[in-house]
Amino acid sequence: MENRPLEYDYTVAKMFMLTTIILGIVGMAIGVFIAFELAFPGLNTVFGEGLAEYTNFSRLRPLHTDAVAFGFTVSGIFATWFYVGQRVLKVSMAESKFLMFIGKLQFWLYVIGVAAVVVSLFMGYTTSKEYAEFEWPIDIAIVVVWVLWGVSIFGLIGIRREKSLYISVWYYIATFLGVAMLYLFNNMEVPTMLATSPAGEGAIGDWMHSVSMYAGTNDALVQWWYGHNAVAFVFTVPIIAMIYYFLPKESGQAIYSYKLSLLSFWGLMFVYLWAGGHHLLFSTVPDWMQTMGSIFSVILILPSWGSAINMLLTMKGEWQQVAASPLIKFMVLASTFYMFSTLEGPIQAIKSVNAIAHFTDWIVGHVHDGTLGWVGFMIIAALYHMAPRVFKRELYSKSLMAAQFWIQTLGIVLYFTSMWIAGITQGMMWRAHDEFGNLAYSFIDTVDVLHPYYALRGTGGLLYLAGFFIFAYNIYKTWTSNKEVDAERLNASPMGA
């Protein structure tokens, strides 16, 4: 066997980079389409009455959320893990045939799982639990994929050369454990085929339809413990893992305070799990639990800002890099949006604010400044940083990257400003009443007023999607370029004009 020097092996990382981009396009395209459906309801039947069952808002909405969360974001998490994990542990996947096999198996099972999700949701199979719509056979497949990822994480840790675990690895481990716990508990379900009626007749149910093992308010509590912590362990924790690696690496700056990163980690772990109750304010869950949800949401500002400020201070004295490199711009704006949405969220969780905000578009705006600004930008930046190293090619175009940055930033601004105005308008109109307590407006009055903001929101989403196509094109051209470069030991990613 020839005696080649050992190198990191990015095979599995590359595979997941591909699904990150493809599922990003799918999820965001559906999102833009349904945003315009809300503004122009005729689009619900634009492909004909016969297909309306598959193209209406309610059928497509879970496909949008699941594709961007469990497709785009989770693929991004896997892709960056198979890149960052090797590097900070200083061990190559090429050193273990077993881990390489597990990684590839995880990828292909994941692809099969995604296909099953897309088909089943389009066909209308759903558990009707938000972000947990998959029916039980798919849940089981997802658990298998997740366990395989765990084998990869702990397998790689087991053969590492670096004894200490870098802070990003802590966050990846927390992602793995957190999602495992949340997913198992919230998806406890029984196929209705097995649940016979009190009268005793059997086989009246369906194998592909299940009911939750929790009833009523308990089900709601478990659901939002899950739902909110899905935001924690899919949209926050692993994204912090990414920024703690990619920002210092790309800028060549050590983390401003490693101690602060450790502290913020434990703070986030302690606090986040208690905040889910804020989704159920003014509902039938016990009052103390609602208050607890509000209080923990406000406390959550501290560890969130601990990480975000740590990232911004990492750029201390190096702000010329932000001006010079669009890649750094993505990451600095990502951490700024992280600060922004982790301030906005606690404000919305305060009971008196929530009385106006709940069920309105302001919540949708909040989710999107977090996901588009923080999650999306960070994953895009991570893939841009990885591309020259995994493809061993110079990044195709710096100016395209800069154009993408500004187009997408404009898209996000249009998105959240329109949703702020729409949401607060909605909230105020729903509550308005005359001196006798009669409601001042009917629901359709609010719909009329909101139309321009819905159109603006769709436009914002369209700009973001356009930027994402530029991203996909830029990565594709990098992949197929002939400008070979060895970026393995560089900090700043090499980019063509």
Place this chain on the structure above:
Amino acid sequence: MDLNEFAAYGYFFLVVFLVVGLYSYIYHLYKNRKDATGVDYEHYSNMALHDDIDSTPVKPVSHEKEN
């Protein structure tokens, strides 16, 4: 004391415990500056900055030392 009251006390003391634990951790980190093995915490940032396959680990696993 019924179950709810018990849970409320339990919850209160859990929160106190977590707050004390976290603040002690802050105090510990900033007072000692170094972990139990004598490595300055800030030094661990180098795990990201020097992450080539042949970079010297910040703290190698022990069997590497023997080689």
